[in-house]
Structure formats: C-alpha cells, structure tokens
Amino acid sequence: MDLDLAHGNAQRVLRQRNALAVAALALGLLLAGTFVVAQRRDREIVLVPTLRTPVTLSSVAVSPEYLEMVTRDVAAVALNRSPESLTWWMNSILELTDERAxxxxxxxLMKIVAEQQGSQITQFFTPDMLQVDPAHLQSDVGGTVHTVVASKEVTNAHRTFRFTWSYNGVSLKLVGFGMVAKADPAK
Structure with a gap:
C-alpha cells in the first residue's frame, strides 16, 4: 500500500512538473514574440503640447511641425547674443549640436566669442519667415538682424539663415547653421 501511495504521489508531482514546463515554454515563446514585434515597430513618443499643436515623434522621420518648432527655438538662441551672455549662448548651442559636428x-562659435568678448556689440533677430524641409533635414529662417553698439542701433539688414540637422532614432540634433548668401541677379 505504501508503494501504491508513493507511486500515486510521484505521478501527481510529474503531472504538475509537466504542466509547469508547458506553461513556462508557452510564456517564453510569448515573450520572444513580444520582443520580435517590439523591434519591428516604429517607436513613437508623444510630447507634452507646450506649443500650438501636439507633436508626435517617430523613429521613421522627423515631422515638419517638430522641425519647425525646434528650428524656431534654436534660431532664437543662436541669432540673439550679447557680450554678457556669450558663454551661455555658446554652451546652449553646443548642447543642441550633434556629437559628430x-x-x-x-x-x-569660438571665433564669434573672441570677436565680441569685452565689446558692447549686441545682436538681436526679428524673424519674419520660416521654411522647413524634413526630407533634407534643413530649415531656413529669415528676418532682420539688428546690431546694437552700446545703446544705439548701427545696422539692420534682412538675412536668411539655414539650419542643418541630423535625426537619429527620435533625436533631432543641430549639425550646423549659417547665413544663406543671396544669388547675384547679374549672373
């Protein structure tokens, strides 16, 4: 009788072990399938709408709305500077710059800092145009550049600046920016 009871208990434990092994195998396959699906899906992050429209980022491509908003904010930092804020200005731009550039x-930027350090020259920018090209990761900002020495405005000229970007995953980083030269109408 003890032999029959021991055999029955052993059979019960074996059935439980087999059921547990099947459940573990099924959960392992489900987990592997979840990882495969997660790797093939495009990543998206929903940003808090602090501007006029909600923005969604995707790892596939940068949206025109997001490129426009980032360009507007970076242009405000890059094109407005004074001698008192040159170090902050340069560090702020470098934080937004792609590691490779x-x-x-x-x-x-160091050339500009060296030229303006200790002077009384302030530059501010009043934008009037913004165009983005998400396909080429470029954006153009046009407006008037005002140059002030001490407290007197000495020049104001309409200029267009081009910002070039890199997009990796869901990270948009500045590669470079500069003034766009106007085409000579005589040519």
Whole structure:
C-alpha cells in the first residue's frame, strides 16, 4: 500500500512538473514574440503640447511641425547674443549640436566669442519667415538682424539663415547653421 501511495504521489508531482514546463515554454515563446514585434515597430513618443499643436515623434522621420518648432527655438538662441551672455549662448548651442559636428561648430562659435568678448556689440533677430524641409533635414529662417553698439542701433539688414540637422532614432540634433548668401541677379 505504501508503494501504491508513493507511486500515486510521484505521478501527481510529474503531472504538475509537466504542466509547469508547458506553461513556462508557452510564456517564453510569448515573450520572444513580444520582443520580435517590439523591434519591428516604429517607436513613437508623444510630447507634452507646450506649443500650438501636439507633436508626435517617430523613429521613421522627423515631422515638419517638430522641425519647425525646434528650428524656431534654436534660431532664437543662436541669432540673439550679447557680450554678457556669450558663454551661455555658446554652451546652449553646443548642447543642441550633434556629437559628430560639435568640434567644427565650437570652432566657429569660438571665433564669434573672441570677436565680441569685452565689446558692447549686441545682436538681436526679428524673424519674419520660416521654411522647413524634413526630407533634407534643413530649415531656413529669415528676418532682420539688428546690431546694437552700446545703446544705439548701427545696422539692420534682412538675412536668411539655414539650419542643418541630423535625426537619429527620435533625436533631432543641430549639425550646423549659417547665413544663406543671396544669388547675384547679374549672373
């Protein structure tokens, strides 16, 4: 009788073990399937709508709305500077710059800092045009550049600036920016 009871208990434990093994295998396959599906899906992040429209980022491509909003904010930082804020100005731009382009951008910004350090020259920008090209990761900002020495405005000229971007995953980073030269109508 003890042998029959021991055999019955062993059979019950074996059935439980087999059921647990099947459940573990099914959960493992489900987990592997979930990872495969997650890797094939495009990532999207919903940003808090702090501007006029909600923005959704996708790993596939940058949206025109997001490129426009980032360009507007970066242009405000990059095109407005004073001698008192040059270090902050340069560091703010470098934080937004792509790692691969940071050396060249820093070199260009250091030239401006060296020219303006200790002077009374302030520059501010009043934009009147913004165009974005998400396919080529470029955006153009046009407006009037005002140059003020001490408290007197010495120049104001309409200029267009081009910002070039890199987009990796859901990260939009500045590659470079500069003034767009106007085409000579005589040519």
């Amino acid at each position: 940071r050396g060249q951008v820093k070199k260009d």
